[in-house]
Amino acid sequence: MADSPTTALKRSEDQLESSHNGNLENGTPATGNGLSTDEPALKRVRLDEPNRPRERIKGVAPIKEEYLILNPGQSAPVGEEPAVDDDAAEGQAYDPRDQQQNSQQGGKRKKQKGQNKEREFGTFSDAVRLCNSVAWTPEFSPRPCKFGDRCNALHDIRKYLSEGRRPDLETFGGKCPVYETHGTCSSGWRCLYVRSHMEEIEREDGRKELVLKGDSSKTTDDEPGEARLGVVNVVPPQVKIELSKKKTVWEKSERYLEWMAKDTELARKHYHKKKDDTSEQNDYRAQYVEPPFKPSEKRKVYFGPETPVLAPLTTQGNLPFRRLCVELGAQVTYSEMALGLPLLQGQKADWTLMRAHESEITPPRFNPSGPVVQGYDNSNDLKFGVQITAHAPWIAVKATEALTRFLPHLRVVDLNCGCPVDMIYKSGAGSALLDAPAKLERMIRGMNVVSGEVPITTKIRMGVKDDKLTAQKLIERLALGSADTREQLGAPGCAAVTLHGRTRQQRYTKAADYNYIAQCAVAIKEYNRQLDAVADTIKEPDESTLPNGGKMYFIGNGDLYSHVDYYSQLEKTGVDALMLGRGPLIKPWLFSEIEQGQYLDKSAAERLTYVEKFARYGMEAWGSDELGINYTRRFMLEWLSFFTRYIPIGVLEHLPPVLNDRPPAYRARDDLETLLTSKNYKDWIKISEMFLGPAPPNFKFQPKHKSNSYEIEAEG
Numbered sequence: 001m002a003d004s005p006t007t008a009l010k011r012s013e014d015q016l017e018s019s020h021n022g023n024l025e026n027g028t029p030a031t032g033n034g035l036s037t038d039e040p041a042l043k044r045v046r047l048d049e050p051n052r053p054r055e056r057i058k059g060v061a062p063i064k065e066e067y068l069i070l071n072p073g074q075s076a077p078v079g080e081e082p083a084v085d086d087d088a089a090e091g092q093a094y095d096p097r098d099q100q101q102n103s104q105q106g107g108k109r110k111k112q113k114g115q116n117k118e119r120e121f122g123t124f125s126d127a128v129r130l131c132n133s134v135a136w137t138p139e140f141s142p143r144p145c146k147f148g149d150r151c152n153a154l155h156d157i158r159k160y161l162s163e164g165r166r167p168d169l170e171t172f173g174g175k176c177p178v179y180e181t182h183g184t185c186s187s188g189w190r191c192l193y194v195r196s197h198m199e200e201i202e203r204e205d206g207r208k209e210l211v212l213k214g215d216s217s218k219t220t221d222d223e224p225g226e227a228r229l230g231v232v233n234v235v236p237p238q239v240k241i242e243l244s245k246k247k248t249v250w251e252k253s254e255r256y257l258e259w260m261a262k263d264t265e266l267a268r269k270h271y272h273k274k275k276d277d278t279s280e281q282n283d284y285r286a287q288y289v290e291p292p293f294k295p296s297e298k299r300k301v302y303f304g305p306e307t308p309v310l311a312p313l314t315t316q317g318n319l320p321f322r323r324l325c326v327e328l329g330a331q332v333t334y335s336e337m338a339l340g341l342p343l344l345q346g347q348k349a350d351w352t353l354m355r356a357h358e359s360e361i362t363p364p365r366f367n368p369s370g371p372v373v374q375g376y377d378n379s380n381d382l383k384f385g386v387q388i389t390a391h392a393p394w395i396a397v398k399a400t401e402a403l404t405r406f407l408p409h410l411r412v413v414d415l416n417c418g419c420p421v422d423m424i425y426k427s428g429a430g431s432a433l434l435d436a437p438a439k440l441e442r443m444i445r446g447m448n449v450v451s452g453e454v455p456i457t458t459k460i461r462m463g464v465k466d467d468k469l470t471a472q473k474l475i476e477r478l479a480l481g482s483a484d485t486r487e488q489l490g491a492p493g494c495a496a497v498t499l500h501g502r503t504r505q506q507r508y509t510k511a512a513d514y515n516y517i518a519q520c521a522v523a524i525k526e527y528n529r530q531l532d533a534v535a536d537t538i539k540e541p542d543e544s545t546l547p548n549g550g551k552m553y554f555i556g557n558g559d560l561y562s563h564v565d566y567y568s569q570l571e572k573t574g575v576d577a578l579m580l581g582r583g584p585l586i587k588p589w590l591f592s593e594i595e596q597g598q599y600l601d602k603s604a605a606e607r608l609t610y611v612e613k614f615a616r617y618g619m620e621a622w623g624s625d626e627l628g629i630n631y632t633r634r635f636m637l638e639w640l641s642f643f644t645r646y647i648p649i650g651v652l653e654h655l656p657p658v659l660n661d662r663p664p665a666y667r668a669r670d671d672l673e674t675l676l677t678s679k680n681y682k683d684w685i686k687i688s689e690m691f692l693g694p695a696p697p698n699f700k701f702q703p704k705h706k707s708n709s710y711e712i713e714a715e716g
């Protein structure tokens with residue numbers, strides 16, 4: 001069993017103490033390095049050698065001696081960082097985008113239930129609101145204002161620029177990063193770099209008109225502020241309005257759900273029938289009715305050693321971060337988890353989570369070393385999938401129909417069966433599905449029926465409780481279906497399963513269990529063999545229930561933090577591919593290390609270029625106006641809470657680095673690197689200001705990790 005960091009540290013202190021005691025027993029005083037000065041000179045020299053590695057202590061990052069900060073009289077490093085609480089980070093955040101929308105809509109919208117109301121981020125908007133009718137137009141050609149005389153927003157662009165907002169920012173040399181890249185800026189007059197893409201033109205009548213530079217044909221007229229360049233899966237407002245008014249027609253779901261309710265009842269009766277009751281009345285097979293329609297044939301997917309997968313990461317796995325990871329080598333990406341119900345209610349924030357960057361809809365790397373499922377077409381494949389969770393089959397099924405109907409670019413729809421967060425678990429969704437295999441099977445079957453050509457996948461944990469590991473049994477069910485109904489219904493149609501090697505109970509306290517993952521990989525090979533046999537022997541193999549022609553892919557997940565971890569776990573476990581979560585959050589170039597098969601000792605300056613990219617990508621995705629820039633800042637700070645956990649490999653005495661190790665107090669190789677190790681959120685704000693300019697006075701930030709919040713006052 002792995003020690004908790006606190007135990008490990010305690011143990012390391014005990015060890016050091018006993019070495020002191022040893023010295024004292026010999027009647028010799030301890031020196032700063034814990035060695036006796038009375039040792040023979042030769043031995044002392046050898047032990048004093050700067051490069052002589054000290055023993056590695058579990059849970060403690062092995063910082064080279066020259067970087068350790070020792071207090072006067074202190075002979076050994078002491079762990080200073082509190083253990084990080086990754087659990088807190090995994091919870092669904094209270095999304096400030098909602099908060100912003102609420103405040104912009106005069107607080108009319110009700111707050112979503114279950115939001116974490118403890119974290120607040122302040123509201124960030126211009127001092128005076130500019131009316132949408134003039135926000136993207138030349139000064140003399142406004143569009144008609146819907147509100148006419150009743151409109152209380154500003155229509156005077158000059159006044160807005162001088163009094164309605166902060167002056168232009170000076171970062172990026174005062175040049176709008178969005179305009180510089182795309183030749184147009186979708187934030188229009190509200191852009192905080194607008195002076196770099198506006199001009200004053202003298203008209204024939206001598207009047208001077210302010211106009212925006214750029215190719216306005218690249219932004220749409222309907223929703224110029226919504227359309228972002230390079231962003232796909234943007235759902236038109238009309239779709240969300242119809243969903244919210246319950247006007248959407250569920251072409252497939254309703255017919256299927258009706259059938260499913262009857263079939264479930266039938267299967268239930270059959271399950272509860274008396275052992276010796278063989279009457280036809282209670283025989284599932286005799287009474288079975290075919291579903292109204294079968295799933296369409298699915299696009300084949302592929303997962304391999306050359307396709308490292310970026311995990312779905314609530315709050316952290318936003319579009320700018322995923323874009324950065326794709327640039328650095330991630331081959332498969334997932335949206336943040338969305339709840340099924342808000343999607344069905346047309347909630348804007350949840351549909352926004354489904355957007356992807358155009359780099360995510362390019363094919364993943366494909367360099368297979370073994371046989372590949374027949375019909376896989378890499379040129380037709382893409383990197384981006386979405387993840388949802390739901391507590392009832394009807395929600396999962398309808399949400400899948402909605403997603404696959406309204407989003408043109410989806411690799412898969414993944415069902416989250418691992419989310420440990422109380423609110424989700426208690427509702428019967430997330431990891432609660434691990435203990436509800438029959439419900440889970442119904443969900444997967446239904447999702448598969450309505451998803452068109454988009455394959456369905458799942459992500460699970462080893463079980464809910466430590467003493468009851470259920471994943472292997474569940475995987476059998478996902479591959480083959482319940483033994484009772486398998487013959488009639490065929491396989492549920494799950495194209496891939498990802499297993500995070502921990503239970504819900506464990507959360508992040510223990511190391512991921514790769515032995516268990518390996519055990520499941522062996523079992524999956526057997527299930528795949530059985531599926532193959534089904535495909536071979538059945539009169540007409542039913543392609544629609546056998547995604548990938550009968551192969552269910554298996555992806556392992558947990559604690560991977562270097563190419564060494566990656567390749568050794570691939571080999572040890574026999575999984576098809578591996579997924580990485582916190583590793584890329586701490587060092588996004590982990591994907592490059594995997595690709596190149598070597599450690600990359602990134603300098604602080606290089607690391608800062610990734611933060612700069614995040615700033616650029618954030619502005620492109622969310623806008624370069626006050627709102628967009630401060631969304632970007634908020635999500636940058638969330639990311640910095642992980643990014644600053646990185647311990648440069650150059651200061652480590654032993655490799656590979658271990659994700660869960662925490663360092664004793666140390667100073668990094670230069671001031672910038674030391675700043676990038678700060679756990680103080682005020683330093684993170686300073687880092688954000690290097691790219692996003694000064695944070696507005698009412699900007700607040702509260703990290704999700706309690707351990708990272710020292711020095712935090714109640715509200716920013």
Ligand SMILES: Cc1cc2nc3c(=O)[nH]c(=O)nc-3n(C[C@H](O)[C@H](O)[C@H](O)COP(=O)(O)O)c2cc1C
Pocket residue numbers: 086089090091311312313314315316336337387416418419459500557558559560579580581582583
């Ligand atoms: C901040 C954070 C957010 C997460 N959000 C999700 C999520 O939305 N969906 C999901 O299936 N898992 C989520 N997870 C779990 C990860 O996908 C992954 O399974 C877990 O972190 C273990 O992998 P790792 O050790 O590489 O981090 C989250 C984890 C973290 C740390």
